[in-house]
Amino acid sequence: MAIEISDKTINHEFIEKINQLSGQDIRLCFQCGTCGGACPMSENMQTLPRRIMRMLQFGMAHRIADVETGWECASCHSCTVSCPRGIDVARVMEAVRLLVLRKNINRIEPSRLPDGAVREMPQVALVSGFRKLTS
Numbered sequence: 001m002a003i004e005i006s007d008k009t010i011n012h013e014f015i016e017k018i019n020q021l022s023g024q025d026i027r028l029c030f031q032c033g034t035c036g037g038a039c040p041m042s043e044n045m046q047t048l049p050r051r052i053m054r055m056l057q058f059g060m061a062h063r064i065a066d067v068e069t070g071w072e073c074a075s076c077h078s079c080t081v082s083c084p085r086g087i088d089v090a091r092v093m094e095a096v097r098l099l100v101l102r103k104n105i106n107r108i109e110p111s112r113l114p115d116g117a118v119r120e121m122p123q124v125a126l127v128s129g130f131r132k133l134t135s
């Protein structure tokens with residue numbers, strides 16, 4: 001059964017929130033898919049950045065929470081420099097993560113990391129990981 005999407009069903013408040021958090025206008029995306037083509041993590045993603053952009057444009061807040069793409073993103077900015085519409089897609093991915101982290105939900109719990117991993121991991125990787133994955 002086709003899903004009917006009308007202006008009344010689009011969550012405009014959610015779209016504005018993403019735009020505010022990212023400093024971007026997600027409505028500019030015209031679905032070319034260049035971001036996914038440039039993404040080094042796309043092989044591991046079930047949902048490519050282009051599709052995330054579409055879900056965001058429709059204000060599908062309920063679906064975004066279940067998608068792993070934001071966490072799989074390596075924040076490399078390849079999508080950002082490739083987007084023909086000048087959208088900083090990496091910042092949009094960050095906004096998607098912030099939606100969860102701002103509810104004080106950590107993606108990883110630092111106290112649960114194995115001792116060995118903490119000892120062997122470069123400090124800079126730990127710090128950037130905590131910045132990205134904890135609230």
Ligand code: SF4
Nearest residue numbers: 039073074076077079
């Ligand atoms: S910033 Fe994230 S989504 Fe964009 S290309 Fe890099 S890994 Fe992919």
Ligand code: SF4
Nearest residue numbers: 029030032033035083
């Ligand atoms: S490259 Fe830019 S315009 Fe193209 S799908 Fe990605 S975000 Fe949209």
